Amino acid sequence: MDTASNNYVTQPEKFKVAPFPFFLCEYCQKISDTCYFCYNRPCNFIRKLQQFQLYNQPNGFTIDNVVYHCDNDYIYEENVDNKDRIYDPQITRCKIEDEFVNGKKTKKDHPGFCKYCTMYDENWDSNFYERNNSRYRGHMINTHGIHPNGAICKMPDTGYFCYKWVRNHWFETSGFFCPYPNCNAAFAIGEKGHGFHEYLRHWSKVHVKLEPQSIMLPTI
Ligand SMILES: [Zn+2]
Ligand SMILES: [Zn+2]
Ligand SMILES: [Zn+2]
Structure with a gap:
């Protein structure tokens, strides 16, 4: 951890480009320059998912x-x-x-x-x-994850250990792939709140219109 951040102590206010990761093992997969999944480490995804469900x-x-x-x-x-x-x-x-x-x-x-x-x-x-x-x-x-048209966001059921470059350090969290068919977008669970905000934004932009409309229409 320190090796990555010490390079930048002179300009702590500036966000630096993610350095080459120090943690790579043969089970690590690069998702992007700022995100890696490691399939060899246990993750807290299920706990995060349960927290989200309780919260909803x-x-x-x-x-x-x-x-x-x-x-x-x-x-x-x-x-x-x-x-x-x-x-x-x-x-x-x-x-x-x-x-x-x-x-x-x-x-x-x-x-x-x-x-x-x-x-x-x-x-x-x-x-x-x-x-x-x-x-x-x-x-x-x-x-x-609830849309005015009555659609509810589908949640992924599997997650993976994830390293994400956040504010000049490799943050350890869990990540997952979007569960909608033919969409392989990857997300890391964020630090704020339930952590699924980025995924919910993606869902509302990309997938919500394809969902069946389950709203109960007013009977007038
Ligand atoms: Zn690894
Ligand atoms: Zn609320
Ligand atoms: Zn998607």
């Missing part, structure tokens, strides 16, 4: 839980029709006070409470995502 279970919070923890400048609303819909929020809220921009009353947004994120001592208000822009949509896609 409905959190089960009721409107009473939410009202108790959140800002009371809002009216909280529950849409029981959305209970079984995987994408749409069941709990939303809107500001009690009207808001004005240049003297004109603005259309009230009804931000949605994410029904998957688990709240511990966190700020519950931050689990509401605005819907008159793309924040709710972006959160559901990039954090939970």
